[in-house]
Amino acid sequence: MDFSGGGGGATLSEMYQSARRLLLSARDGVARVERLASAPTSSSYSSAPLVGGGGGVGDSAAAEEVRREVAQIQSLCAQMDRLWRSIPSKGQRDLWKRKVEQLSEEVDSLKETLDRHSLRQKKRVLEAKERAELFERANGESSHVLRIFDDEAQAMQSARSSSRMLDEAYETGVAILHKYADQRDRLKSAQRKALDILNTVGLSNSVLKLIERRHRVDKWIAYAGMIITVMVMFIFWRWTH
Incomplete structure (x- = not known):
């Protein structure tokens, strides 16, 4: 239907x-x-x-x-x-x-x-x-990318050069500190020998005190030299980075 x-x-x-x-x-x-x-x-x-x-x-x-x-x-x-x-x-x-x-x-x-x-x-x-x-x-942008790569390569080369300079400065500082330590040991040895000699010849206590004061001054001079060396190394490291 x-x-x-x-x-x-x-x-x-x-x-x-x-x-x-x-x-x-x-x-x-x-x-x-x-x-x-x-x-x-x-x-x-x-x-x-x-x-x-x-x-x-x-x-x-x-x-x-x-x-x-x-x-x-x-x-x-x-x-x-x-x-x-x-x-x-x-x-x-x-x-x-x-x-x-x-x-x-x-x-x-x-x-x-x-x-x-x-x-x-x-x-x-x-x-x-x-x-x-x-x-x-x-x-x-291919040329721009190449320039970026060149800049990166130059930056890496500069960083390597700075790292070598810092390593050399560090080695120099370590050598200087070793020399200061050797000088301190020699000063102590000389002081002991001098005290032994002075005690033997019977010098007065005032002379002995003068020698001890001079020894303390020399010791502080040695410490100051080490601190200045460390500061110079730190400043040089900050400048190169």
Whole structure:
């Protein structure tokens, strides 16, 4: 039993058959769009962008055609949804309800597939654009990068030279400190010998105190020399860094 939408329009069965034919055509169109997108010739996405996201001219036209068919099917489903509700027989009404709902689900699934394809194409276009910009930037800044490398090499060479100078200064300072230590030991030995001699000849306590005071002064002079040497080394190290 067929039901018309009134005013001499198409019947419910005719609308359903038209929608099924459009659905088959849309499925073939989606498959064609996927093939065009994966073909080697569709890798140049920047030449002709697809409406809603896509690759070349053929890919764009195929996707646009599928979108028109999907829109027609959805329009037919909306009309059939109104018609089956006016069927008097409950059995016929339930049957057409299931048919229309199944058709709507199939076309919605097809639309989701096409939308996912469009999103993938948009992502590919964006990646291709970013790669092209990066390549152009790399070509334009190659001389600048070389200058940076030269500056880094010079800085490393200067750092190595400063390190060698600091090592030499450190070795010199250590040698000076060793000499001060040797002189201090010799002074102590000489002091002990002098005290032994003075005690032997019986010099006065005032002379002994004078010698001890002179020894303390010599010791502080030696300490001051070591401290000044360390400070000079530290200042030189800070200056070279």
